[in-house]
Amino acid sequence: DKFRVLVCGGGNGAHVMAGLAAAKPDIEARVLTLFADEADRWSESLKTNDLTILVKGSDGQPDTAIKAKPSIVSKKPEEVVPGCKMIIFVVPAFAHNQYLDAIKPYVDPKCIILGVPGPSFDYAVRGILGDKSDNVLIFETLPWACRIKEYGKEVEILGSKETILGAIQGSLSTAPIGPMGKTPVETLQYILGAAPVLHVTGHPLGITLMAAHTIHCAIMYGTWANWDGKPLDKVPLFYQGVDEATAQLMSDLSNENLTVTEGIKRKRPDVDLSQVKHVYDWFMTRYTNDVQDKSSLKTVLQTNNAYAGLKHNMLEIEPGKFVPDFTHRYLSENVPFGLAVTRGVAEVAGIETPIMDKILLWAQEKLGKEFLVNGKMQGKDIQYTRCPQAYGLTTLDDILGH
Numbered sequence: 001d002k003f004r005v006l007v008c009g010g011g012n013g014a015h016v017m018a019g020l021a022a023a024k025p026d027i028e029a030r031v032l033t034l035f036a037d038e039a040d041r042w043s044e045s046l047k048t049n050d051l052t053i054l055v056k057g058s059d060g061q062p063d064t065a066i067k068a069k070p071s072i073v074s075k076k077p078e079e080v081v082p083g084c085k086m087i088i089f090v091v092p093a094f095a096h097n098q099y100l101d102a103i104k105p106y107v108d109p110k111c112i113i114l115g116v117p118g119p120s121f122d123y124a125v126r127g128i129l130g131d132k133s134d135n136v137l138i139f140e141t142l143p144w145a146c147r148i149k150e151y152g153k154e155v156e157i158l159g160s161k162e163t164i165l166g167a168i169q170g171s172l173s174t175a176p177i178g179p180m181g182k183t184p185v186e187t188l189q190y191i192l193g194a195a196p197v198l199h200v201t202g203h204p205l206g207i208t209l210m211a212a213h214t215i216h217c218a219i220m221y222g223t224w225a226n227w228d229g230k231p232l233d234k235v236p237l238f239y240q241g242v243d244e245a246t247a248q249l250m251s252d253l254s255n256e257n258l259t260v261t262e263g264i265k266r267k268r269p270d271v272d273l274s275q276v277k278h279v280y281d282w283f284m285t286r287y288t289n290d291v292q293d294k295s296s297l298k299t300v301l302q303t304n305n306a307y308a309g310l311k312h313n314m315l316e317i318e319p320g321k322f323v324p325d326f327t328h329r330y331l332s333e334n335v336p337f338g339l340a341v342t343r344g345v346a347e348v349a350g351i352e353t354p355i356m357d358k359i360l361l362w363a364q365e366k367l368g369k370e371f372l373v374n375g376k377m378q379g380k381d382i383q384y385t386r387c388p389q390a391y392g393l394t395t396l397d398d399i400l401g402h
């Protein structure tokens with residue numbers, strides 16, 4: 001019997017994950033996609049084609065192609081969930097709740113649920129599946145930059161991360177549930193291949209407190225909070241354009257994450273939050289070969305080759321006139337599924353976060369939402385966020401899953 005894996009989602013990352021899993025001889029890969037007519041389109045394509053994953057060769061090496069066939073693509077959870085021992089969520093965070101509701105009646109309690117990317121995904125799993133699953137594995141980001149070239153038929157991996165950070169929780173963490181007795185983490189590494197290398201350690205909260213929203217939200221606030229509303233003649237650089245004040249704000253925000261971390265460690269010394277670092281130190285481990293000037297956080301952002309030329313997301317309202325796009329995921333995802341989450345965790349831990357509050361109050365207004373009201377995560381739009389309060393997780397034990 002093959003090891004049965006379900007991929008939830010129908011976008012770029014879901015194509016790659018389903019293809020890589022299906023390419024393994026001892027794995028059966030299934031797909032659940034609830035969105036629009038994706039399941040029909042993908043199924044139709046599989047009748048006549050394999051799914052091809054093109055892997056872009058690095059350093060002038062030729063591209064390679066992996067061909068595979070997921071066994072079934074469906075929008076009906078009852079057709080695909082039963083019997084799956086590993087369910088991998090590869091969708092934007094706003095779609096997670098919908099998929100959790102859909103799979104809930106059919107989930108095997110001895111199944112591990114992965115969020116890729118998945119900072120704070122464990123709150124949604126616990127909030128929605130409750131006792132049905134205590135096994136969660138989350139990662140900070142997607143393993144690849146990838147784009148669908150033809151729906152259901154061809155997807156391209158433009159680049160893979162070298163390493164990604166993750167954390168696992170639950171009774172199956174080290175259980176030999178996978179092919180040839182592999183643990184859950186070994187099974188995912190087997191599916192991904194050599195890169196990225198998975199670094200899985202500590203409590204999931206460590207991943208949540210280290211998520212990239214700290215970088216994006218600080219840059220958005222630093223760049224636009226004092227903007228006079230006049231359209232710009234050119235689109236500013238996102239990372240390379242940061243000034244001293246924005247770099248300081250990012251550092252201060254990161255320090256607040258560390259304060260929250262320390263506060264929780266004092267109350268729960270047994271909880272391993274060792275993945276949480278200051279953002280400068282994170283850059284030093286992650287981009288050590290890409291950064292030219294390591295003298296400060298500002299120079300790190302300005303001279304990171306991996307960020308060269310990346311610009312703000314702007315709308316061209318008339319030819320040559322640009323305004324910021326506040327609907328882009330740097331606010332629309334990173335606030336409800338990032339900043340609001342850490343603010344909610346801080347509230348439960350009883351730690352004040354003036355920098356977070358300042359950025360959140362500005363950003364929620366730009367999004368037209370109310371999350372933080374009168375100093376508490378109690379606004380009317382809280383259910384659109386993944387802050388623990390949105391799932392009724394209001395004690396430290398609730399948050400930690402103890």
Ligand code: NAD
Pocket residue numbers: 009010011012013014033034035038090091092093095098116117141142144145146147329
């Ligand atoms: P994507 O943009 O391909 O996801 C789109 C998919 O999400 C759709 O195909 C559909 O299945 C689902 N979806 C969209 N709207 C929906 C709705 N209203 N209701 C239900 N489902 C809906 O996503 P992706 O590129 O696979 O990325 C997944 C996550 O990884 C995102 O959070 C993204 O920000 C992140 N990420 C992506 C990349 C990349 O290169 N693709 C790189 C780093 C991080």
